Amino acid sequence: MYHDFNYEATLASSLRAQWQLDDVLREDQDLDFTRNFMPESLARTGALPSLNAFEQRTLNQIAAHEYLCMFGVVEEFILPFLLDHARPHLLEDDWRVRALLNFASEEAKHIHLFKRFHAAFVRGFPVEVPMIGPSKAIGDKILSHDPLAVGLVILMIEWMTQQHYLGSVKDDGDIDPLFKSLLKHHWIEESQHAKLDTLIVDALAEGRSEAEIDKAIDDVFAIAEFLDGGLKAQAAFNLDALEEVLGRKLEDRAEIEAQQHQAGRWTFIGSGLVHERFKATLQNISPKAAARLAEAAPIFA
Ligand SMILES: [Fe+2]
Ligand SMILES: [Fe+2]
Numbered sequence: 001m002y003h004d005f006n007y008e009a010t011l012a013s014s015l016r017a018q019w020q021l022d023d024v025l026r027e028d029q030d031l032d033f034t035r036n037f038m039p040e041s042l043a044r045t046g047a048l049p050s051l052n053a054f055e056q057r058t059l060n061q062i063a064a065h066e067y068l069c070m071f072g073v074v075e076e077f078i079l080p081f082l083l084d085h086a087r088p089h090l091l092e093d094d095w096r097v098r099a100l101l102n103f104a105s106e107e108a109k110h111i112h113l114f115k116r117f118h119a120a121f122v123r124g125f126p127v128e129v130p131m132i133g134p135s136k137a138i139g140d141k142i143l144s145h146d147p148l149a150v151g152l153v154i155l156m157i158e159w160m161t162q163q164h165y166l167g168s169v170k171d172d173g174d175i176d177p178l179f180k181s182l183l184k185h186h187w188i189e190e191s192q193h194a195k196l197d198t199l200i201v202d203a204l205a206e207g208r209s210e211a212e213i214d215k216a217i218d219d220v221f222a223i224a225e226f227l228d229g230g231l232k233a234q235a236a237f238n239l240d241a242l243e244e245v246l247g248r249k250l251e252d253r254a255e256i257e258a259q260q261h262q263a264g265r266w267t268f269i270g271s272g273l274v275h276e277r278f279k280a281t282l283q284n285i286s287p288k289a290a291a292r293l294a295e296a297a298p299i300f301a
């Protein structure tokens with residue numbers, strides 16, 4: 001077996017590691033808008049030579065706003081997916097049922113936490129930043145695909161949060177400590193989710209023919225393409241917001257927009273696609289599936 005994850009041990013780790021919303025951000029706490037919010041490895045705003053330091057930081061904060069909203073969106077479709085997966089097993093393995101319900105409950109808490117950060121952002125940021133949506137429509141579209149494809153996309157998302165936390169460790173001292181704490185606390189619980197989602201994906205793939213798995217991978221590509229369209233639209237919204245804050249049109253807007261779209265691709269897709277654990281699950285299901293996704297990974301780098 002390529003991993004030693006099981007429901008009982010993962011539930012025990014989850015219960016030990018659990019935190020409360022106020023441990024991360026109290027409702028009355030404000031973000032430090034004199035600092036970056038996102039690690040540079042994700043936001044890539046320090047790499048834009050035509051923007052001055054204030055402008056780079058403002059765009060970094062706008063990228064953080066996207067992060068809060070995007071995770072709000074994805075966690076909202078993870079929740080029904082989990083409940084659908086748990087429901088047929090309610091009378092079977094007690095550890096599985098408890099672990100999956102705890103997983104769902106933690107994701108509901110994460111939605112709550114991202115909303116709390118979003119409210120703090122809105123309180124402190126000078127303009128309203130538009131966001132793609134509505135999240136229910138995005139979630140319904142994603143959930144309309146093969147459950148194995150949805151499970152793989154969710155697994156990719158769970159593992160990518162580790163990459164995001166490690167990025168914030170590398171940028172130590174530069175980014176707002178509250179955002180750093182958000183990435184850290186999120187990863188602490190996601191690391192257990194990733195194990196459970198590995199078990200879910202294994203179960204969904206079991207007994208499928210190579211052709212059926214190939215079809216599910218087509219669906220993974222369809223979901224990635226759909227998400228990518230959203231990221232492209234969001235990059236345009238982000239640049240609208242930056243121009244509104246600066247009170248001027250950016251001469252090289254098209255270049256910046258494309259560069260920020262690429263940063264979003266890495267943050268929300270690529271950083272998960274290349275995670276070793278994600279690749280190991282794919283390899284176990286089908287070497288061909290692993291090769292297909294590895295081939296696409298550079299698009300999202
Ligand atoms: Fe989460
Ligand atoms: Fe999660």
